[in-house]
Amino acid sequence: NQFLDRDDSLIQCATHGALFVVETGECVAGPCMGDCLEAVPIIEHNGELHLAEDQT
Template sequence: MHFLCLPDELAEGHSRGFSLDDTQLFAVRRAGRVFLYQNRCPHRGIPLNWEPDQFLDSSASLITCRRHGALFLIESGECVAGPCAGDYLTALACREDSQGIWLVT
């Protein structure tokens, strides 16, 4: 397992990016759960964000690709609008406990 951050460093309705070795990833907290994805748009294989930790749309209800406008469901990573509709973000296994949020490898 790889430590990502403390639980209180990812607030409800927010996202946060991480870099582990050569892998870019991001986490989103929604309804008390943490969802972890590879930071890579399935449309062009580029990072989803332009600014650090900015992975959500203005309503904080969908993940967005800032470059192409694609929208993804937080819970599944499915693209529901945009050039990669029907594709999925690459989900990563994570675990949260009192000590932190962890990437499970």
């Protein structure tokens, strides 16, 4: 829970305190209001999350 707000409902930036909707990445509070986080592809392997290799 180190990346979520106190209600465990939004992602919270540890640097700026901005809040993001988990499902969409939209910033709903903070200096980047209205912007969105960039999704990155991940894979799960042996219970660990890893960045997926770029397939382009």
